[in-house]
Amino acid sequence: MIEQLPEVWQKEWEKNEFSEPTLIQEKLFKLLATEQSVLGVSPTGSGKTLAYLLPLLLKLEKGEGNQLLIVLPSQELASQVATVARPWAQGLELKVQTIIGGANVRRQLEGLKKRPEIVIGTSGRILELIKARKIKAHQLKALVLDEIDDMVSQNEFTAAKGIIKTIQRETPIIGISATGLSVENELDEIFKTEVTIVDVTKEDDTKGKIEHAFILTPSRKRTEVLRRLAHTPDFKALVFFNSVSELGAVSERLNFLGVKHLTLASDQTQTERKASIQDFSEGKVSLLLTTDIGARGLDFSNLYYVVQYDVPLMTDDYVHRSGRVGRMGNEGMVLSLVNERELRNLRQMIRELNRELIEKHAAFGEIVSEKIALEEQEGPTKKIKKKTSENGSNNAKQAVSRTPDEKVKKKKKNRQKKQKNKGAKWKQ
Known part of the structure; x- marks a missing residue:
């Protein structure tokens, strides 16, 4: 495969310190050289983006307008795929334009006037511009639906099907998935012609060793556990939540505790989300709090930890979350905070x-397998002794010793006094 790449791409390959192509890259490179529809299934972190980009870019003609359309389920994924595509496209003097919801549409229209060969974006905004005839769907040489398993399960699938209806029947459709499980029942709706399924999940060897662990802790103490983890040396993690509201509440508590962190959620603007991804990538904070919006496609180099503040409802979501670590042979750990029921x-x-599940504990500035006593976590306890005088008596007032009968009488007297006061009060 590498020998078939243009010389400028071979230099780019070496620049990125890539070794041998992954299995999905080898298989898709051969298949996509022909004009047929393909469903490619491969584990997260196995190089799927380049697997379809390289063969498809080689089929494009410079200066002939939009010929390759790549659709993704989120703005972050679209921006990230565009970042990956640009250096390879520039080597062939091809232009890339992102079309995503939430961004300035006028600026996007100005970009389309330059007739980019590659358009990458989210389904809603792309369909809108196809209907406005700003994107020429009939000119497309290929349509890629990346993270198609996620797209099928979301509202974006309606817009994606709208895009599919606008392309020529002979235009090949390439679906890319990490699991392929949720796509099987939708094949007839997605692909207009016969589709070749390439699933290398069982054969792929790019996945690094990932530990699956848990810390047993009640919900009310999880923010404290996050605080401990954040102060563990060299700790950096994506922290997943099931809801935006819980994410926001925990973010406020972490702010109160003085724990530096960032958030990545659907209620943020595109600019805020982009800034969070960039700052986390650059290591400015150790925690990035997110929902499943951050579980697909995002690639952070040398990320070792994924923390699940909430256990996902579906196994597929667990697969995608854990896929943020162990990419391209690296190691990682998925650490879930759970109570007994969870x-x-x-x-x-x-x-x-x-997989195998093991128990961990956050203690003494470390993540350990054996439980350490609370006193050891908090440091040595101080025993406070009362100061005594030279004769051994306490400095504080000494209690007057009384016989049991005297104590009872005093207690009774006090009680009668209280009752009298109470009765007088009511009488008054």
Whole structure:
């Protein structure tokens, strides 16, 4: 495969310190050289983006307008794929234009006037511009639906099907997936012609060693556990939540505790989300709080930890979350914060994935396998002794010793006094 790449691409390959092509890259390179529809299924972090980009870019003609359309389920993924595509496209003097919702549409229209060969974006905005005839769907040589398993399960699938209807029947459609499970029942709606399925999940060897672990902790103490983790040396993690509201509440508590972190959620602007991704990538903070919006496609180099503040509801979501670590042979750990009930659900997911689950503890500035006593976590306890005088008596007032009868009488007297006061009060 590498020998078939243009010389300028071979230099780019070496510049990125890539070694041998991955299995999905080898197989798709051969298939996409022909004009046929393909569903490519490969584990997260196995190089799927380049697997379809390289063969498809070689088929494009410079200066002939939009010929390759790549659709993704989120703005972050679209921006990231565009970042990957640009250096390879520039080597062939091809132009890339991103078309995503939430961004300035006028600026995007200005970009389309330059007749970019590659358009990358989200389905809603792309369909809008196709209907406005700003994107020429009939000119497309290929349509890529990346993270198609996610797209099928979201509202974006309606817009994606709208895009599919606008392209020529003979235009090849390439679906890319990490699991392929949710796509099987939708094949007839997605592909207009016969589709070749390439699933290298069982053969792929790019996945690094990933530990699946949990810390048993009640919900009310999870923010404290995050605080401990954040102060562990060299700790850096994506922290996943099931809801934006819980994410926001935990973010406020971490701010109160003085724990530096960033958030990546659907209620943020595109600019805020882009800034969070960039700052986390550059290591400015150790925690990036997100929902499943950050579980697909995002690639952070040398990320070792994924923390699940909430256990996902579906096994597929667990697969995508854990896919942020262990990419291209690197190691990683998925650390779930669970109570007893959630632990049962987590064990079930791990069994389905045929993985091993181990218990961990955050203590003494480390993530350890053996439980350390609370006193050791908080440091040595100080025993406070009362100061005594030279004769051994306490400096504080000494209690007057009384016989049991005297104590009872005093107690009774006090009680009668209180009752009298109370009665007088009511009488008054």
